[in-house]
Amino acid sequence: MKKRIISLWFPRLHSDRILRRQPMTGPFAVTAHAQNTDRLLCVNQEAQSAGLERGMSLSDAHALCPSLRSEPHHPQADQYFLSGLSRWARRYCPWVAQDGGDGLLMDITGSAHLFGGEEAMLNDLGHRLGHARLNARWGVADTRGAAWALAHYRPGIAAMGETEHALNTLPVAALRIAPQEDVTLQRLGVKTIGQLTKLPRATLGQRFGASVLMRLDQALGTHGETISPEAEAPVYATRLTFPEPIGLSSDVMAALERLLPALCAKLRDNQMGARTMLLICRRVDGQDQQVELRLARPLRDAARIQPLFERGVGTIDAGFGIDQLRLVATQVEHLAVEQIAHHNPRSQDGLHDLITRLGNRIGLDNIQRFLPADSHIPERSFKIAAAAWSEPSGTWVSPAPRPIRIFPPEGVAASGNAPPKRFRWRRQSLATARATGPERIAPEWWLMDENWRNGVRDYWRIETQQGRRLWMFYTPQNPGWFVHGEFA
Amino acid sequence: MLLRFSDIFPLKRGRAHEVTGPSAPVFAGISVGLSRMPAFWFVEDWMHETLNPMGLIPYCDPHHILIGKCPTPTDVLAATEEALRSGVVPYVIAEISKPLTLKAGRRLQLAAGQGRATGIMIIPQGMGSNAAQTRWDARPKFSTPNDALMQWSLVKNKSGTVASWDVRWNEETHHISVVPKAA
Numbered sequence: 001m002k003k004r005i006i007s008l009w010f011p012r013l014h015s016d017r018i019l020r021r022q023p024m025t026g027p028f029a030v031t032a033h034a035q036n037t038d039r040l041l042c043v044n045q046e047a048q049s050a051g052l053e054r055g056m057s058l059s060d061a062h063a064l065c066p067s068l069r070s071e072p073h074h075p076q077a078d079q080y081f082l083s084g085l086s087r088w089a090r091r092y093c094p095w096v097a098q099d100g101g102d103g104l105l106m107d108i109t110g111s112a113h114l115f116g117g118e119e120a121m122l123n124d125l126g127h128r129l130g131h132a133r134l135n136a137r138w139g140v141a142d143t144r145g146a147a148w149a150l151a152h153y154r155p156g157i158a159a160m161g162e163t164e165h166a167l168n169t170l171p172v173a174a175l176r177i178a179p180q181e182d183v184t185l186q187r188l189g190v191k192t193i194g195q196l197t198k199l200p201r202a203t204l205g206q207r208f209g210a211s212v213l214m215r216l217d218q219a220l221g222t223h224g225e226t227i228s229p230e231a232e233a234p235v236y237a238t239r240l241t242f243p244e245p246i247g248l249s250s251d252v253m254a255a256l257e258r259l260l261p262a263l264c265a266k267l268r269d270n271q272m273g274a275r276t277m278l279l280i281c282r283r284v285d286g287q288d289q290q291v292e293l294r295l296a297r298p299l300r301d302a303a304r305i306q307p308l309f310e311r312g313v314g315t316i317d318a319g320f321g322i323d324q325l326r327l328v329a330t331q332v333e334h335l336a337v338e339q340i341a342h343h344n345p346r347s348q349d350g351l352h353d354l355i356t357r358l359g360n361r362i363g364l365d366n367i368q369r370f371l372p373a374d375s376h377i378p379e380r381s382f383k384i385a386a387a388a389w390s391e392p393s394g395t396w397v398s399p400a401p402r403p404i405r406i407f408p409p410e411g412v413a414a415s416g417n418a419p420p421k422r423f424r425w426r427r428q429s430l431a432t433a434r435a436t437g438p439e440r441i442a443p444e445w446w447l448m449d450e451n452w453r454n455g456v457r458d459y460w461r462i463e464t465q466q467g468r469r470l471w472m473f474y475t476p477q478n479p480g481w482f483v484h485g486e487f488a
Numbered sequence: 489m490l491l492r493f494s495d496i497f498p499l500k501r502g503r504a505h506e507v508t509g510p511s512a513p514v515f516a517g518i519s520v521g522l523s524r525m526p527a528f529w530f531v532e533d534w535m536h537e538t539l540n541p542m543g544l545i546p547y548c549d550p551h552h553i554l555i556g557k558c559p560t561p562t563d564v565l566a567a568t569e570e571a572l573r574s575g576v577v578p579y580v581i582a583e584i585s586k587p588l589t590l591k592a593g594r595r596l597q598l599a600a601g602q603g604r605a606t607g608i609m610i611i612p613q614g615m616g617s618n619a620a621q622t623r624w625d626a627r628p629k630f631s632t633p634n635d636a637l638m639q640w641s642l643v644k645n646k647s648g649t650v651a652s653w654d655v656r657w658n659e660e661t662h663h664i665s666v667v668p669k670a671a
Contacts, residue, residue, distance in 0.1 A: 350576040351526060357574070358528075358556060358567050366533065366557040370541035370550045382541045384555070392551035396541070404513045404543035407536055433630050467628045468510055469636070485540065488514030488628055488638060 002160055004118070004140065005227070006106040007147035008089070008125075010082075012135045013102040014042035017081045018071050020133050027065050031058050032073040041073050045135075075101075083230075092121060097229045103151070105144060105227050118157060141166065144227060145219030149174035149193075164220055168194035175215040181208055193219070234270050236329035238262045245284050245321025249313050252281070252325065256309055259327040260302035273298025273335030279309065281316055282324040289316045294364045296355035296388040298333040304349065308356050355387055364388050372396050376441050377452070378406060378484065400439055401461065403471040403485030409451070414481040417474055419460050425483055430468060436461040438474070454478040461487065491651045493666045496622065496642060498522055503621035504572070504596040504607035506588075511626035511638050512610045513539060514547060516581045518657060518664055519608060521548030527579040528571045530564045533557040535583065546659045561586050568607060569595055575603030583610040593619030621646050629654060637667060 010016065014030040027047035031038045038058040040047075050065040061068055078101065086104055089096045092115070095107035108121065115121035118140055129136045139150025141158040146167055150156055153174045158166035167174070170193050173182045190196050196204075196216060205213055217223030238259045246252065256279070267274060275298050279291040291312035299305055316322075355367050364386065371383040372394040381402075414420035419435040437460035443452035455477030462470045471485035498519060499505050507515045520527040529539065541550035556571075558564045561584060568582040580600075588611065597619050600607045609620070616623050623644035631637040641652035654667040 350574070354528075354571060354574045354576045355554070358570060361570070362556060362558045362563050362567055366559075368555045368557065370553065370555070372541075372550075378540070378542070382550070387554050396545050396550050398542050398545045402540055402542035402545075404517065404540055404547075405537050406540045406543075407538070434634065436634075463628075463630055463634075465630055467630055467639075469628050485543070486510060487543070487636070488511035488626075 002142055003107065003109045004112065004142065004160070005144050005147040006092075006104075006108055006122075006125075007099065007139050007141075007144065007151040008104040008106065009099075009137045009148075009151040010085075010102050010134060011137060012042055012044060013082065014073060014078055015044045016134050017078060019044065023133075024069065027052065027068045029058075029061060029068060029070045030073050031070050038072075040070075086230075092125065095227060095229055097227045099148070103148075105147070107227050108140075122157070143219055143221040144225045145176065145215065146221075148176060149219060164197070167219060168192065168197075172196055175212070175219055177212055177215050181212055184208070185212075234266065234272075236263060236266055236272070236274065236332055237326060238266075239324060239326040241324045242322070245323045247318040247321050249316065252313050252316065252322065253306070253310070255325050256306060256313070256327070257302075259325060260305055263327055263329060264300045264302045264305070267300040267329065267332065267335075268337075271334060271336055272329075272332040273300045274305075274329035274331070275333050276329070276331035277305070278328045278330050279312070280326040280328065281318070281322040282326070283319045284321050284323050285319055287319065289318075289322070291316060294356070294359055294388075295352075296359060296364065296367075297352040298335045299352075300335060304353060308353060308360070311357065311360055359388065375444065377444060377449075378402065378441075379451075380444075401487065403487045406471075406485040409473070409482035409484045412472065412481040412483055415479065417458070417476060417479075419462055419472065419474075420481060423481070425470070428466070428468075430464040430466055430470075432462050433465045434463040436463075441473075454480065459484075491642070491645075491649050493651075493653050493655070496645070496648070497640075497664070499606050499608070500621055501578075501606050502601045502604045504593065504600045504609060504619070506609045506611050506616045506620040506623040506644075507626055508611050508613050508616070508623070509625045509627040511628055511640075512624075514638065514657075515624060515626040515640065516579075516608045516610060517544050517547035519606070520552060520579050520581070521662065522664075523578045524549075524552075525578050526552045526554060527577050527581060528554050528556055528567075530556040530558055530567050530571075530580070530582040532561060532564055532583070532585060533559055535585075547657065565592050565596070568609075569599040572596065572599040572605045572607050573603045575605050577605060579606050579608060581608045581610065584615075585612065587615040588617035588619075590617050590619055593617030597621070616644070620644060 015028055027050050028044045029040045029047050030042040032041040040054055040056045040061055043052045052061050052065055082098055086096045086098050089104050089106055093106050093108045093111040097105045099105045112118045112121050115124055137151050137155040139147045139155055141147040141150055142163045146158060146163045149167060149170050153170045172185045172190060172193060214223060218225045240255050240259055275295055277293045281289040293309055293312060359367055367387045368384045369387045371385050373381055373383045375381050412423045412425055414423050419432055422431050438458035440456055440458050442456045454475040457473040457475055459473045462472050469487035470483050472481060472483050474481050544550045556567050558567055564582050564584055568580055571580045596607055622642060625641045625643050627639055629637045629639040635656055638655050640655050642650045654669055655664055656667050657664050
């Protein structure tokens with residue numbers, strides 16, 4: 001069966017995307033920064049009739065057309081928009097690929113008759129694109145090259161087997177050749193594809209190398225060219241729609257019991273685990289309720305996730321009822337398949353589930369663990385990391401006995417570099433019974449730290465007659481005594 | 489009958505206990521250290537007197553401590569209750585700044601009983617609840633040999649008499665021992 005290809009070209013994709021979102025009349029242009037200035041990348045119909053064109057600098061354009069409005073180019077949004085369009089185009093045929101940044105290729109072999117023939121299909125396509133306020137041009141031919149040429153130079157249909165005839169009068173640039181080759185061919189007097197095909201192939205090959213011949217063969221169909229649709233990124237989402245709205249949290253949980261295994265199976269197939277899940281409850285009055293579940297570990301075990309949702313589901317305001325549930329794994333992480341071993345029961349699972357449950361109450365980042373750090377500064381000798389994103393690692397070594405509690409240094413009225421015999425701290429009168437030290441700790445000069453502006457510190461362990469054992473320091477460079485922590 | 493220290497410490501499982509005084513964190517740290525299992529330690533996030541893991545090293549592995557910073561005192565109680573009820577960790581420690589009501593104390597007892605876990609509430613002086621199984625006052629004591637002596641007094645005991653002991657932690661043997669009081 002002969003192939004039939006549609007090449008769909010959106011000549012004003014960039015401006016159409018923005019104008020669809022914020023409709024306006026009058027000249028409009030999308031600008032991109034190139035060659036040290038803002039240049040027009042895409043102009044709408046009004047701007048074009050005002051004499052503006054692609055590649056013009058924005059200041060020139062403003063001089064020509066003072067009422068011009070412009071927006072900067074947003075390549076990612078355009079790409080996203082085009083992939084949306086390619087998903088939409090799958091309604092006509094299953095084989096859709098993106099062509100450059102502003103076109104689509106559709107292989108409609110064998111699917112045109114479903115719409116009543118190519119003519120009817122294109123009418124439908126044009127009608128829908130027009131309704132979506134998108135400028136589009138298309139060409140239909142037996143080959144990808146010919147369809148592209150038609151879309152860009154003479155929109156229309158080339159009937160089956162009529163490719164060569166349709167291309168004859170098109171300029172050589174329609175062959176997707178490099179601009180340099182186009183200019184050279186023009187200089188040689190070869191203006192149209194028809195003239196090009198009449199030239200002997202051997203001389204063409206000698207003069208231009210293989211590229212022009214290859215493009216020509218691709219357009220005429222003697223050299224095959226494939227269309228490769230992008231693989232769809234897996235979507236980790238499931239949904240359930242109810243014939244009657246539901247309102248009880250037990251019903252929502254029962255629905256989750258159906259949604260979760262489906263989602264978890266999808267995750268398992270891709271060796272992924274969910275880190276954040278979102279349950280979206282669509283209410284009959286259109287107000288969505290969301291429940292977010294942040295997990296302490298990537299997880300794809302439906303039976304374990306289900307009870308973790310309980311607390312969140314309890315907070316849903318069902319209003320007049322919920323008629324659709326959608327469960328999305330918004331954040332996924334790679335989770336390899338693990339062998340289930342008998343000798344190694346997964347005792348950590350319970351702990352991770354507890355962290356998840358607590359995290360949903362007080363915030364997952366607020367559950368922290370200590371990790372050792374390489375510093376002599378007491379406050380920096382350990383790190384605090386969120387338990388969900390860290391593993392206990394490193395060994396704990398203490399250079400000297402350290403207090404179990406530390407607090408911001410509290411000043412004590414005393415003088416001299418020897419520990420005070422008597423002092424008052426926190427409204428208590430304390431008498432030194434034994435002092436161990438000093439241990440000198442110098443500030444880390446390569447880090448700016450407000451707390452260490454007083455210079456080096458001589459730390460003492462002060463045991464008082466009253467029992468309290470304090471960690472005090474003296475700053476010789478800026479004389480003063482401070483209490484920094486307490487031993488037990 | 490005289491109450492022996494080994495009867496009452498390590499703390500009774502499945503109950504919530506209270507401890508006060510400057511050595512309360514050490515009391516909790518030793519309990520966790522003896523269990524050699526992970527433990528939760530809930531605090532309010534505004535507290536500027538923080539636990540120093542370097543100071544915990546002699547008593548327990550700091551990797552075993554999971555800190556939960558709660559935005560409100562109610563969250564501390566709720567998180568403690570949840571952790572106790574799950575029974576995943578043998579010890580749950582909570583530092584609270586407000587007096588514990590009888591209702592809250594009772595709920596913690598029930599949760600601890602359900603999860604077979606032990607709760608240690610570090611409370612400010614005189615802010616305990618009547619629901620506590622035991623209440624301890626742990627404070628350092630000066631002694632002539634430099635041996636970090638502590639005085640642990642049992643000031644409330646639901647199932648027995650009260651007493652006071654001088655105790656010492658032995659880092660090498662990982663063991664707490666009672667020091668006989670000088671006559």
